[in-house]
Amino acid sequence: MIADVVIAGGGLAGAAAAADLARAGKNVTLIERETGPTHKICGEFLSSEAQASLARIGFDVGSLGGHKITALDLACGAGIITTKLPFEGLGITRYALDEALLAHAAGCGATVLRGRNISKVVAAREISLELTNQPAMDARTLFLATGKHEVRGLRRDASPPDDLVGYKMYFQLSNPAQAALAGKIALILFKDGYAGLQMVEHDQANLCLLTSRARVQKTAGKWPALLADLCLDSPYLARILPGATELLDQPLTIYRVPYGYIHHPLAADHPDIFRLGDQAGVIPSFTGDGMAIALHSAARAASMFLAGETAAAYHQRLSHDITSQIHRAGWLYRAASAPLSQGVLFKLMQAWPASLQLAARLTRVPPRARLHH
Template sequence: MAADPGGSRGAKGAGRPPLPLPAVRRIHSVKAPLILGAGPAGSMAAIHLARAGTAPVLVDRDPRVGDALCGGFLSWRTAERLRAVGLDPVRLGTHTVSELALYGGSRVATAGLPQAGYGVSRRALDGALRDLAVEAGAQLAIERIRAVAPRIVEGENGTWHPEAVFLASGKHDVRGAGRPRVADDPALGLRVRLPPAPALHALLRGRIELHLFRGGYAGIVLQEDGSANVCLAVRKSLLARFGGNPQRLLDSLADEYPPFAERMAHAPPGLPVDTVGAVPYGYIARATTPGVYRLGDQAAVIPSMAGEGMGIAVASGALAARAWLGKQGAPEYQRAFAGQVRRPVRAAQAIWALSETPAGAALMARATRIAPALARGVMALTRL
């Protein structure tokens, strides 16, 4: 996936058509930034740049909108940033979330969110943001990127010479601009989408759930079409215990944790399990190559249990655009953004480390039940 900015995501087709793939290799000169990845981070940058009168090129591999693995929850802070560019999450038919339900071993606790959040598929969110970017004047280019260097971007069909590169390829690294992976037991991402069902809707209505277990956790939230997004972060060693088979792991978790089993009972036989490997949770880009602005997961990767990954994406896109428009260099922007994300990322890491043990998970559930205000304070601490 190293040459796949934006994963399976693409454009909905509003506004101008994408640039066609050339029959032979072409050389492209771009005065405005070349944005690699048309997810929330890249599209947000494109919106700000285009509305400022530039003509950014937004690169993605697929003209059709796909559904990225995780990121199906928008916090209240993220919703504010989206409304600021004219996208009200409610317009997407999102599922409104007002409560956190925390399952730790045999304990369960609930706490109200400081403000309403939203469950939404990445297909709906990415498509809406991409449409806004194209409507604002960004040009969508369909291309698979192979490598990145300052002022040079190599694609399968051409070479680009942009004034600046906005690297917004999500969890997928691009050759020449990879992130370090030094964890002894890295986290892996798994996702299943449970189809709509009245009983499932009754279980999850108005809430986002966190199911904590040894070696990982699962987040569950309803989305705009009534389906439930089940997104897990698990240690590689845990998956290895089941021969690397995600379905065997899910079956084992359902056997051990009855509330999780009650949700997974709505999964039909043969439901696909999407995976992504070696997610560098806790990574923060404190430096970058001149001319390469890192956005979204390329700038910082917060543990997904915090529910702020989309917040980091849209905030970094807006800030990188403003930095470039204000003639702030990429290294200066990167240091400033690293300072902003340090607190929420470190707080989320500490919470995740506590939750990975049975005693820690039980303690978190007990503390949430006794003092819901404490849980709300922790939620606020992990916001950008």
């Protein structure tokens, strides 16, 4: 039996596309490798356009009780710039959001298969998905939404990524630290990277950071030593973290993310394989718009598939939608993570605080590209 549409991956892009297609009456099967909710490396900042994308498919993200974010702290050394955001964001864990969105997709009529790992995709006339310890599945159309995970047979043609290591940890902050961070997202620059810190639901704080492999080696790969070393670099972290309790046994980690990657249509691409989310484009995490791009790609792919257009046409349109945004974010990412340029960037933003709001606008999915129905 050949499935009409299979979606590989039950993260934001995959679940949103499944809901969208099911609402349009399509038979869609989503394959997710996790059997239940799981933590993911993500800053968990949901921008206004990401919230609008969720509302478009009938999903009420406000019901999950996220933390409203209306301001930004940019910290570099002893300096701090605080400014209002040009929109209202939301801090919400992927643990809660992804699970609720999968349930929404199922409620819309999608078939959700969990605990199935795709080991390989064979893209011939029909698309065959080889599953670990399960029978293979054939599909007429595949939406590839496996996030940062590569799938054998459909690897991304990305440039060699930077030699950076990412970490994520949740904290229960002290009451004074919670009050200081309430309603804000903090971007914290240090000599070889940066961190994002914000509140999410249940009064928890999410700290995500990128740092060099050299610093990880210097601290022998030990999380407590790494965090202490970062606090020596960052007075902001040194002020916020004392008295905090870590809420995960170990931090989540990731290495060599291909920031700046954009999938452009190739002659060898299969006409019925649509790449979504990080399989289509990877924006530097510095700007906090990765979830919005994932949701936008899902909406664009579903819309164009329903209109009878090819994957190549979709990839061409999506790259047009997001290329400028990703390039601008890449420039900011490089400037903010290099010791020589980050001080210059910070002084510029101190002299012109409105530039922070401008940077936030320029690294969003552009209004002309967004789908509203």
